[in-house]
Amino acid sequence: MHILDAKIISNKNIAKDIYLLSCEAEEIASEARPGQFLMLKLNLPLPYILRRPFSICLTNIEKNELFILYKIRGKITGHMSRLKEGERISVMGPLGNGFDIPSNTSRIILLGGGIGVAPLISLLPIYNKGITFIAGYSSAKEYVDIKRIVKGDYTYIVCTEDGSIGHRGTCIDAFRDYMERPLSDNTVVLSCGPMPMLRKISEISKRLNIACYVSLETYMGCGMGLCQGCVIRTQHGYIRICKAGPVFKSEDICWNQA
Amino acid sequence: MLESGINLEVDLGFVKLKNPVIAASGTFGYGDEIAEHVDVSRLGGFVTKGLSIRPREGNPPPRICETPCGILNSIGLENIGIERFITDKLPRIKDLNTAIIVNIFGEGLEEYARAAEMLKGIKEIAAIEINISCPNVKKGGILFGTDPKLSAQVTEAVLKNSDKPVIVKLSPNVTDITVIAKAVEKAGAHAISLINTLRGMAIDIEGRRPVLGNIQGGLSGPAIKPVALYLTYQVVQNVNIPVIGGGGIVDYKDALEFLIVGARAVQVGTANLIDPRTTHQIIDGIKNYCLKSSISDIQEIIGSLITDLTQKYT
Numbered sequence: 001m002h003i004l005d006a007k008i009i010s011n012k013n014i015a016k017d018i019y020l021l022s023c024e025a026e027e028i029a030s031e032a033r034p035g036q037f038l039m040l041k042l043n044l045p046l047p048y049i050l051r052r053p054f055s056i057c058l059t060n061i062e063k064n065e066l067f068i069l070y071k072i073r074g075k076i077t078g079h080m081s082r083l084k085e086g087e088r089i090s091v092m093g094p095l096g097n098g099f100d101i102p103s104n105t106s107r108i109i110l111l112g113g114g115i116g117v118a119p120l121i122s123l124l125p126i127y128n129k130g131i132t133f134i135a136g137y138s139s140a141k142e143y144v145d146i147k148r149i150v151k152g153d154y155t156y157i158v159c160t161e162d163g164s165i166g167h168r169g170t171c172i173d174a175f176r177d178y179m180e181r182p183l184s185d186n187t188v189v190l191s192c193g194p195m196p197m198l199r200k201i202s203e204i205s206k207r208l209n210i211a212c213y214v215s216l217e218t219y220m221g222c223g224m225g226l227c228q229g230c231v232i233r234t235q236h237g238y239i240r241i242c243k244a245g246p247v248f249k250s251e252d253i254c255w256n257q258a
Numbered sequence: 259m260l261e262s263g264i265n266l267e268v269d270l271g272f273v274k275l276k277n278p279v280i281a282a283s284g285t286f287g288y289g290d291e292i293a294e295h296v297d298v299s300r301l302g303g304f305v306t307k308g309l310s311i312r313p314r315e316g317n318p319p320p321r322i323c324e325t326p327c328g329i330l331n332s333i334g335l336e337n338i339g340i341e342r343f344i345t346d347k348l349p350r351i352k353d354l355n356t357a358i359i360v361n362i363f364g365e366g367l368e369e370y371a372r373a374a375e376m377l378k379g380i381k382e383i384a385a386i387e388i389n390i391s392c393p394n395v396k397k398g399g400i401l402f403g404t405d406p407k408l409s410a411q412v413t414e415a416v417l418k419n420s421d422k423p424v425i426v427k428l429s430p431n432v433t434d435i436t437v438i439a440k441a442v443e444k445a446g447a448h449a450i451s452l453i454n455t456l457r458g459m460a461i462d463i464e465g466r467r468p469v470l471g472n473i474q475g476g477l478s479g480p481a482i483k484p485v486a487l488y489l490t491y492q493v494v495q496n497v498n499i500p501v502i503g504g505g506g507i508v509d510y511k512d513a514l515e516f517l518i519v520g521a522r523a524v525q526v527g528t529a530n531l532i533d534p535r536t537t538h539q540i541i542d543g544i545k546n547y548c549l550k551s552s553i554s555d556i557q558e559i560i561g562s563l564i565t566d567l568t569q570k571y572t
Binding site: 227 | 286329533
């Protein structure tokens, strides 16, 4: 884990309220694994004090670059969207466990809801060809053209709730349709998005008897396991999302209490 | 410890700290995980997460939220229990070369006493800090900390069952903190630490629900510093045992304020969550302040408050 004053290389608006920020953070970029996260602190005066968690979207080790895909949600992300090239942010990371994909996996399905696509993108440069990426957005305005972020032969299925681009419906609908075809053994589903979506994905995966991992998004105090603020109820009791997660086997989560 | 010719060592009577900066309970885990990231040996000491005789799973989430200049938490004293602390954590922290203070609490006098007893004979523990001030649990905690008689009884019960110096951590959620401070001093406490969090709450106006799963929580961070500082000042004026001050300290200037009003050492809490190197920066900052002000010993700062305001600046 490192804490760096990272220089911003670019901060581009790529969809409605969605930005792709890249910064120079050598030690973090070289150590980061897909699915891990960062705690960011902008150079803001009080009243803001805590860092905020963000997924690592991509790394470019040759250029010591870290990419963060984020959505404007509140005041801090609002400030973040106005950061310019050359400015600095404090980046702490890499944190958390990341995706641990079983070695005998023959097919990977990524399921992202809205900005939940961010951590899943980090898997594309590694697995690329065998991957099917299903992403759901509310409309074409929020659509993230992932193929422009990571090129490759993976399949990108897009759906929007209003049908303004791709299939009409949610990514849960698209997932259901997709899973009707014959499945190869050792299929793994990796998902990130709002809690109700993850609960549904978990149910479907369980019914189809396929391995499912979820990356949980939550408010965090420290991101290092110190405060015990970000727990989730699991089969083993309350577990710190920042330390034991953010990626969990979906069957470990007590969904009725999450 | 002599660092660049400046003596930062403070003597609490029962233990000497290499400097006056202590990491506060609940913001430093059990010391083992954070030791992977920062050099804990530089600290005067650290206080463990509050421990009870049995493991506790804590309050339902959400447990933490940010409010202006502060954070509200309702962790609910989640902890692994003293037994597992001794078997799993102690071996990993005992050689960290800093004062280890173990924070304990219970749901009744017997549990406090038993907790103290379970830590008997462990020479690596420099002191016990009794939490009589947690606002986030229904039984125990603050119930004791708001009543001078009960505060004294808990202190006595722990002292009777312990071979360690005892620090009592006071709650700010009282009408007159000096009454409680004097009560625990009389009961035999070796030192007082303060403040624990201030009771507070936050509402999600869209859902018209409390933000915290426990409805109410404890406020910490810069928002509470002026309150903490005044309470520390008041307690220092009213007791003769060492006082460890804290509440909202984020930098060396904050720490100095507490030392100037007479705190023998300071506790840094919430700031650790933002940057685990904060305690180091505070130690360095105090050292630089001493250098700049030609102060060779931290003792020259402790309790150096000038209240005669006719006295001119020198």
